[in-house]
Amino acid sequence: GKPNNGGTKLFSVSGHVNKPGNYEIPLGTPFSVLLEMAGGMRGGRKLKAVIPGGSSAPVLPGDVMMDCTMDYDSISKAGSMLGSGAVIVMDETTCMVKALERLSYFYFEESCGQCTPCREGTGWLYRVVHRIENGLGRPDDLDLLNSVTGNIMGRTICALGDAASMPVQSFIKHFGNEFMYHIEHKKCLVPVDVQREGSKIYVA
Numbered sequence: 001g002k003p004n005n006g007g008t009k010l011f012s013v014s015g016h017v018n019k020p021g022n023y024e025i026p027l028g029t030p031f032s033v034l035l036e037m038a039g040g041m042r043g044g045r046k047l048k049a050v051i052p053g054g055s056s057a058p059v060l061p062g063d064v065m066m067d068c069t070m071d072y073d074s075i076s077k078a079g080s081m082l083g084s085g086a087v088i089v090m091d092e093t094t095c096m097v098k099a100l101e102r103l104s105y106f107y108f109e110e111s112c113g114q115c116t117p118c119r120e121g122t123g124w125l126y127r128v129v130h131r132i133e134n135g136l137g138r139p140d141d142l143d144l145l146n147s148v149t150g151n152i153m154g155r156t157i158c159a160l161g162d163a164a165s166m167p168v169q170s171f172i173k174h175f176g177n178e179f180m181y182h183i184e185h186k187k188c189l190v191p192v193d194v195q196r197e198g199s200k201i202y203v204a
Contacts, residue, residue, distance in 0.1 A: 002028035005071035009082075013038040015089035016045065016198065027071040034070055034087070045091040045198070049175070053083025055103055056163030058170030059096075080170070093198020095190045096175040097182050100167060101126070101133045107164035118161035121152040125168055137183035142172055 001007055005027040011034060014020045018039025025034060031050070041047055047062035052070075058080040060068070068074045075082045090099065108126040113119040125148055128141050138144075149165035156162070172179060181189040188195070 001026050011085045011087050013087045016042045016091040017089050018042050028069050031068050048092045049090045051088040053081045054086040057081045057083045058166050061174050093194050095188045096178045097133045100171040101129045103167045104129045115156040117152045117155040121148050122164045124148045132182050135186035
């Protein structure tokens with residue numbers, strides 16, 4: 001491993017790769033090597049984004065991720081977390097608004113409802129992202145999403161509020177252009193037929 005990042009770690013790689021699975025590698029291994037171990041990008045498509053440490057970890061653009069090594073310090077410096085080591089790989093067929101809608105729905109359903117910021121906030125996050133995805137977004141929705149996440153983070157008993165907020169903040173930060181395209185054009189930047197092609201299951 002590397003200084004402060006010794007030993008090996010198990011990574012569960014899923015998404016648009018040829019060989020999804022669990023891989024044990026030394027900390028400090030370049031992400032490019034892990035991606036190669038997972039068979040590379042499915043269909044030879046371009047890497048668009050990676051969630052490096054489970055669904056609550058901030059998403060990173062593909063080019064940023066390719067410069068990272070798989071250790072806590074490198075991923076933290078890039079703006080995310082190694083977390084559980086659940087690596088979600090997304091290619092160019094992915095609509096980032098739809099991806100965030102799915103994540104936001106998960107955290108909305110997972111909230112136990114005990115803490116008001118999380119109980120109410122996760123609902124707001126999902127509903128706003130849902131309306132953007134469905135062509136009903138408003139020009140101020142991105143500011144609203146950032147405001148809601150700011151009112152959730154650090155104000156709940158457990159970490160689920162933060163876990164629901166970090167994906168929203170990072171998706172908007174790195175892929176805000178896709179969200180604005182949805183809002184302005186009432187449709188996705190990634191054509192529907194391209195998304196369908198990317199969602200097909202390939203059997204080796």
